[in-house]
Amino acid sequence: NIVTGSTAGTGISVLNDSAQSAACHDLIISDNILYSNYYSGIECNTGIGASLWHYNIKIHNNLCHHNNQGNYGGQGGIHIGHAYLVNISGNTIHHDGNGANASYGIRIQSACTEVLITGNQIGEEGQGGALGVGVNLENASHTLITGNMFYDNQATKTTAYHVNGTGSYIVIRDNFFDAAIGAKINVSGTYCIFEDNLGVNPVGP
Secondary structure (H helix, E strand, O other): OEEEOOOOOOOEEEEEOOOOOOOOEEEEEEOOEEEOOOOOOEEEEEOOOOOOOEEEEEEEOOEEEOOOOOOOOOEEEEEEEOEEEEEEEOOEEEOOOOOOOOEEEEEEEOOOEEEEEEOOEEEOOOOOOOOEEEEEEEEEEEEEEEOOEEEOOOOOOOEEEEEEEEEEEEEEEOOEEOOOOOOOEEEEEEOOEEEOOEOOOOOOO
16 A cells, blocks of 8 residues: 555554544554654554554554654654554665654654564654654563664764653664764663664674
């Protein structure tokens, strides 16, 4: 599928809004092209009042680029909230953003847990500003980020950090990191391991 040009929303959005208690599970979003949407390319999240979380979510082999045309802080390529058992793999994400607000290639929000982010190419986020982030973690836990490529080859870089945020039991291993405006990895929390990443000095924890 090709999803483009949403003027008031996200390309593909999976929600349980407001007080709906049901959640989605065993969901695959695969092999789509999503670009020039107002918010994110793909979103899987819940609304205020929802009591259950989404689980067993796989987002695979999608091309997301030039999303967050609405310049809404925190939107971008792929946005996940209130979910566990999440696999984000093999996606290509680049050039999200349209102004000074932060744009994220992948946003893991609302204390998601048991998340795998692997085999993705993420680059040159934060177009029109200097607050782009490749992967942003917001109180995530039990998350593995491995085998990804993070880059910003622009003369005037827009990527503030390649991996940013907070969490616990976060492992960032065997990734490639190009230059960024700030630290390539800017993650704080408990039981975090950073090892064997190319382009990061030191390469160990």
